[in-house]
Amino acid sequence: MILRDLIAHLDRPLHAGNLDTEIQAVTSDSRLVGPGVAFVAVRGESQDGRDFIPAALSRGAAVIISDTAADEGHPDETPFIQVSDTRHALAAFARLLAGEPSKKLRLAGVTGTNGKTTTAFLLHHLMKRVWHRAGMIGTVVVDDGEQAKPANFTTPGPVELNALLASMVEHGCRGAAMEVSSHGIDQKRIDGVAFDAAVFTNLTQDHLDYHGTLDAYAATKFSWFESLAIDPLGKKPVAVVNFDDGYGEKLVDLLGDRLPLIKYGFNVHCDFRANNFKQSARGMEFELTAKGKSYLVRAPLIGRFNVYNILSALAAASAMKIKVRDAVAAIAEAPQVPGRMEFCGTKDGVTVFVDYAHTPDAVTNACRTLKELNPNRLITVFGCGGDRDKKKRPLMGKAASEISDACIITSDNPRSEEPEAILKEIESGMTGTRYRSVVDRAEAIRIAIHAAGQGDIVLIAGKGHETYQQFSDRTIDFDDRREARRALAERPEPPQRKR
Numbered sequence: 001m002i003l004r005d006l007i008a009h010l011d012r013p014l015h016a017g018n019l020d021t022e023i024q025a026v027t028s029d030s031r032l033v034g035p036g037v038a039f040v041a042v043r044g045e046s047q048d049g050r051d052f053i054p055a056a057l058s059r060g061a062a063v064i065i066s067d068t069a070a071d072e073g074h075p076d077e078t079p080f081i082q083v084s085d086t087r088h089a090l091a092a093f094a095r096l097l098a099g100e101p102s103k104k105l106r107l108a109g110v111t112g113t114n115g116k117t118t119t120a121f122l123l124h125h126l127m128k129r130v131w132h133r134a135g136m137i138g139t140v141v142v143d144d145g146e147q148a149k150p151a152n153f154t155t156p157g158p159v160e161l162n163a164l165l166a167s168m169v170e171h172g173c174r175g176a177a178m179e180v181s182s183h184g185i186d187q188k189r190i191d192g193v194a195f196d197a198a199v200f201t202n203l204t205q206d207h208l209d210y211h212g213t214l215d216a217y218a219a220t221k222f223s224w225f226e227s228l229a230i231d232p233l234g235k236k237p238v239a240v241v242n243f244d245d246g247y248g249e250k251l252v253d254l255l256g257d258r259l260p261l262i263k264y265g266f267n268v269h270c271d272f273r274a275n276n277f278k279q280s281a282r283g284m285e286f287e288l289t290a291k292g293k294s295y296l297v298r299a300p301l302i303g304r305f306n307v308y309n310i311l312s313a314l315a316a317a318s319a320m321k322i323k324v325r326d327a328v329a330a331i332a333e334a335p336q337v338p339g340r341m342e343f344c345g346t347k348d349g350v351t352v353f354v355d356y357a358h359t360p361d362a363v364t365n366a367c368r369t370l371k372e373l374n375p376n377r378l379i380t381v382f383g384c385g386g387d388r389d390k391k392k393r394p395l396m397g398k399a400a401s402e403i404s405d406a407c408i409i410t411s412d413n414p415r416s417e418e419p420e421a422i423l424k425e426i427e428s429g430m431t432g433t434r435y436r437s438v439v440d441r442a443e444a445i446r447i448a449i450h451a452a453g454q455g456d457i458v459l460i461a462g463k464g465h466e467t468y469q470q471f472s473d474r475t476i477d478f479d480d481r482r483e484a485r486r487a488l489a490e491r492p493e494p495p496q497r498k499r
């Protein structure tokens with residue numbers, strides 16, 4: 001595209017140099033710059049992109065975009081654009097260069113503290129059933145309709161995001177489901193992306209390291225819905241909101257009638273309402289009331305919290321013109337979401353589940369769900385990630401210890417922090433339940449599974465689908481599910497009863 005046509009979409013940019021320059025791609029990473037590539041100098045949390053302008057120029061950048069004026073020595077032959085918001089400019093260039101792909105398919109976005117991955121997986125499954133080809137972007141996997149790959153982010157940056165959406169369109173996807181993280185909203189990774197459905201799952205404590213307060217975190221989430229109300233980008237987006245959640249209620253109030261709305265939950269005011277929930281170790285069923293009709297929903301998932309994920313997927317599907325009947329039929333064959341209440345085996349009456357619960361609310365939900373299966377004892381193995389919200393550590397400890405019969409506190413991804421120090425912070429929230437601290441996660445899993453007896457359930461929480469463990473100096477291969485299976489297989493023979 002010609003630079004002139006690209007900057008026409010920016011708010012009053014100042015420019016110097018040849019606006020007929022051909023731009024083929026855009027990046028905010030100087031290391032990816034080459035001829036034909038626009039470099040946007042973004043000021044980040046740890047680095048200032050403006051420091052990399054010389055590097056971008058030496059790699060042949062086609063244009064430099066910054067929020068301050070050009071240095072004195074800026075070469076005349078390279079155009080320079082000054083904008084007020086570089087992240088907005090990056091997203092606009094990425095979207096335009098990719099051919100505005102979000103306008104060419106039906107797109108559902110899912111935000112909220114917990115349940116984004118699960119809901120997006122369910123929606124992706126529904127869409128594939130009905131439309132045959134559909135894409136997905138989220139924490140676990142990105143799928144462009146042709147190939148599925150492990151993901152790096154929950155919501156990728158605008159360049160990768162728009163490239164993925166364009167690839168979905170190219171592969172004939174009629175729709176896609178994507179997770180929208182609060183980082184993604186705040187950093188404008190989704191700026192200018194047109195959505196058909198925007199789901200709000202819930203809001204509880206997480207990411208306070210980044211947002212400061214729960215209200216600031218909520219305001220970030222809400223700003224996405226507000227932006228869709230102000231500029232729906234040529235679509236008619238439907239807000240799909242959990243109306244049993246306090247912040248969901250606030251969002252409904254805030255939106256008024258500015259967006260079409262579907263409220264979901266158990267309460268009587270919901271448009272997609274669940275009733276008569278029942279579950280066993282193998283799955284659940286409940287009655288759905290929607291659009292004046294009743295449906296029996298059966299799903300191979302457990303946990304009352306998953307009723308919400310199913311309701312939101314059904315409601316978002318309906319917002320995208322998928323028939324409720326077809327969606328309900330597809331849910332009965334929903335796939336296992338990797339690392340979400342994943343059954344890892346049973347031996348000698350000991351059953352093991354791996355779950356990605358890494359917030360106080362998620363730990364509460366995961367533990368409660370397994371307690372509802374009436375185990376002899378629930379033994380929970382968990383830790384907290386380093387370089388993330390420290391305030392959630394004692395709260396996760398409290399939640400796990402209040403519901404479980406015994407706990408083993410261990411390392412999650414310590415990142416740059418001392419593992420022992422994280423364990424101590426978790427310990428400060430532990431209540432009466434018996435617990436011990438075992439820094440090495442593999443050992444903690446082994447101890448829990450070997451100590452468990454007939455009828456016990458072991459929950460390994462926090463890392464779910466992750467296949468690595470990050471330390472300050474190294475990242476190792478690590479998979480809770482593999483460790484669980486190994487520990488089950490190596491369980492010592494139970495003592496023989498004397499006759």
Ligand SMILES: CC(=O)N[C@H]1[C@@H](OP(=O)(O)OP(=O)(O)OC[C@H]2O[C@@H](n3ccc(=O)[nH]c3=O)[C@H](O)[C@@H]2O)O[C@H](CO)[C@@H](O)[C@@H]1O[C@H](C)C(=O)N[C@@H](C)C(=O)N[C@H](CCC(=O)O)C(=O)O
Nearest residue numbers: 028029030042044045046047049052153154155157181183
């Ligand atoms: C806090 C956070 O989200 N940080 C992300 C953000 O970093 P940043 O804006 O602070 O950038 P920075 O590292 O300070 O660098 C500033 C600029 O200099 C550029 N640079 C840097 C070095 C260089 O040689 N040349 C160069 O041009 C960088 O490309 C960047 O544009 O932008 C970077 C580039 O896109 C991301 O890699 C980085 O993710 C970090 C690694 C991260 O851990 N993010 C996590 C917390 C995250 O995003 N998580 C969410 C939510 C998870 C969930 O709850 O599901 C997610 O969506 O995944």
Ligand SMILES: Nc1ncnc2c1ncn2[C@@H]1O[C@H](COP(=O)(O)OP(=O)(O)OP(=O)(O)O)[C@@H](O)[C@H]1O
Nearest residue numbers: 113114115116117118139305308355356357362366
């Ligand atoms: N609707 C829900 N409400 C509360 N807790 C939930 C819900 N859905 C899932 N959980 C719990 O939260 C954990 C994470 O679920 P999921 O991966 O679907 O959420 P997420 O929002 O994508 O998380 P992340 O932001 O880390 O990617 C699950 O393993 C489960 O313990």
Ligand SMILES: N[C@H](CCC[C@H](N)C(=O)O)C(=O)O
Nearest residue numbers: 358384385388412413462463
């Ligand atoms: N997307 C979340 C995942 C946390 C998972 C947990 N295993 C950890 O490493 O803290 C985050 O980046 O905060």
Ligand SMILES: [Mg+2]
Nearest residue numbers: 116117139154
């Ligand atoms: Mg996720």
